[in-house]
Amino acid sequence: MVAAPFRYQRVTSFEEAARALRERGEDAKVIAGGQSLVPMLNLRVARPEWLIDINPVGAGPIEDRGGYLRLPALTRHRAVEEAEVVRRRCPILADAAARVGNVRTRTRGTIGGSLAHADPAGELPCVAVALGAEVTVQGPDGARDVAVDDLLVSYLTTTLAPDEVVAEVRVPTLGPRSGWSFLEMTRRSSDWMVVGVAAVVELDAGGTVAAASVVIGGVAERPWTVPAEVLVDLLGAAPEAAPLARVAERAAAMLHPDDDVHASGAYRRRLAAVLGRRALAEAAARAGGDGRPVR
Amino acid sequence: MSDPSRQRVAFTVNGERREAWVFPHDSLLDVLRDDLGHHEVRYGCGEGVCGTCTVLLDGEPVSGCLLLAVQADGCSLTTVRGLAPDGDLHPLQACFLRNGAAQCGFCTPGMLLTAWALLRREPRPSRERIRRELTGNLCRCTGYSKILDAVEEHAAQAVERTGGHA
Numbered sequence A: 001m002v003a004a005p006f007r008y009q010r011v012t013s014f015e016e017a018a019r020a021l022r023e024r025g026e027d028a029k030v031i032a033g034g035q036s037l038v039p040m041l042n043l044r045v046a047r048p049e050w051l052i053d054i055n056p057v058g059a060g061p062i063e064d065r066g067g068y069l070r071l072p073a074l075t076r077h078r079a080v081e082e083a084e085v086v087r088r089r090c091p092i093l094a095d096a097a098a099r100v101g102n103v104r105t106r107t108r109g110t111i112g113g114s115l116a117h118a119d120p121a122g123e124l125p126c127v128a129v130a131l132g133a134e135v136t137v138q139g140p141d142g143a144r145d146v147a148v149d150d151l152l153v154s155y156l157t158t159t160l161a162p163d164e165v166v167a168e169v170r171v172p173t174l175g176p177r178s179g180w181s182f183l184e185m186t187r188r189s190s191d192w193m194v195v196g197v198a199a200v201v202e203l204d205a206g207g208t209v210a211a212a213s214v215v216i217g218g219v220a221e222r223p224w225t226v227p228a229e230v231l232v233d234l235l236g237a238a239p240e241a242a243p244l245a246r247v248a249e250r251a252a253a254m255l256h257p258d259d260d261v262h263a264s265g266a267y268r269r270r271l272a273a274v275l276g277r278r279a280l281a282e283a284a285a286r287a288g289g290d291g292r293p294v295r
Numbered sequence B: 001m002s003d004p005s006r007q008r009v010a011f012t013v014n015g016e017r018r019e020a021w022v023f024p025h026d027s028l029l030d031v032l033r034d035d036l037g038h039h040e041v042r043y044g045c046g047e048g049v050c051g052t053c054t055v056l057l058d059g060e061p062v063s064g065c066l067l068l069a070v071q072a073d074g075c076s077l078t079t080v081r082g083l084a085p086d087g088d089l090h091p092l093q094a095c096f097l098r099n100g101a102a103q104c105g106f107c108t109p110g111m112l113l114t115a116w117a118l119l120r121r122e123p124r125p126s127r128e129r130i131r132r133e134l135t136g137n138l139c140r141c142t143g144y145s146k147i148l149d150a151v152e153e154h155a156a157q158a159v160e161r162t163g164g165h166a
Helices: A014-027 A037-042 A077-082 A084-089 A091-098 A103-108 A111-117 A123-131 A228-234 A241-253 A265-287 B028-035 B091-099 B108-121 B127-136 B144-161
Strands: A007-010 A028-031 A050-053 A068-072 A134-139 A142-147 A152-154 A165-172 A178-186 A193-203 A209-217 B007-013 B016-022 B054-057 B060-063 B076-078
Touching: A014 A028, A014 A050, A014 A134, A014 A165, A028 A037, A068 A084, A077 A084, A077 A091, A077 A103, A077 A111, A084 A091, A091 A123, A091 A178, A091 A193, A103 B054, A103 B060, A103 B108, A103 B127, A111 A123, A111 A165, A123 A165, A123 A178, A123 A193, A123 A209, A178 A265, A193 A265, A209 A228, A209 A241, A209 A265, A228 A241, A241 A265, B016 B028, B054 B108, B060 B108, B091 B108, B091 B144, B108 B127, B108 B144, B127 B144
Parallel strands: A007 A050, A028 A050, B007 B076
Antiparallel strands: A068 A165, A134 A142, A134 A165, A178 A193, A193 A209, B007 B016, B054 B060, B054 B076
16 A cells, blocks of 8 residues: 655644645645554545645643643644653543554654544544643634534544644643543554543532533544533532442433444443443542542 | 655664655655665555554654655664664564564564664563553564563563662
């Protein structure tokens, strides 16, 4: 398998990337880490006329801005995985980044690319939605901020205009009484997840649940957020095993995942219930101080 | 159809400066193998999954099939030949040899480079850590346990070298 010919342009800023995209039209693709795009080129699933390489833009440091982390779009997964500030302030993000692909994927792949690629079985889109992350996208006429939840539409489909590129990602940090969990089932450890669950549980001073956020990946055309009317049953009560399991069961019962070569829809729904229960329990335990360090 | 023209790229391979004229769609793997004669970098899957085309890009493992050759311009590349520039086995290669950690040998260059990059970052990784790092390098002879043994032996030697105080 060899990629079909394309033309190639390097850019040194996101503004230049957006202008190049406008000039080249729909037949241009942005390449960041290339860990999803280049396989598609090699398989000739994608055959762009132009490749706009944003790697020369580079990535500055990950910054702690108080309530959130600011990550340049070209931050590699490996940097997210290893950054002390991420492990301390938003360990679920470091944990999810450590599970993306294999070591080579993580050396090269980027957080902005992962979100813009919008694979429904991707770890980072799932966690980004659960945390309420936001991106800044650059167009030829200016930048705008978009919640990742509003960015992701469907399989490899986003609300990015053809001449827009993700420039920056902002991920809320976890507070002192917040616990987290990210669990996934993969067929082999470097594979896409079959099903994954990102859960964040916040307790109040009395140890009852003040807030919860649960997003399930691999079960729909994009990361699926467990609705508030399901999670409401947890609020104001101690996070005990039985209600956590009931909520996970109710959420999973709302899913209608497709069958595919990796798993049947019924199995995915079952995984959603089991991983959902475990993730809620782990997040609640960590919120209560039973914290285990990120691996 | 587009009309791509070749571009000149220059990088170092195992410390030696090399140049090539490449099309934008040429993978680094193809250029290393076909243009520059580095047959130790091997095509496996073309999707970044198997690890047989692993090279080190500025010291970190990447899939040669997923990097465009034009993207390696100005970079420093290491293939498995770079581990033993004078022909003497690198200590990690000696561990592979002693442990019988190669059967057909097709995956071995990628295994060695991935393990070497890990050992340079973390001289004394646990077996579990080694296993996790090598998870993206497939051995179709399934000789995984001996590969883990070999890398673990090298890590144990690191302990001896430092008297247990790394």
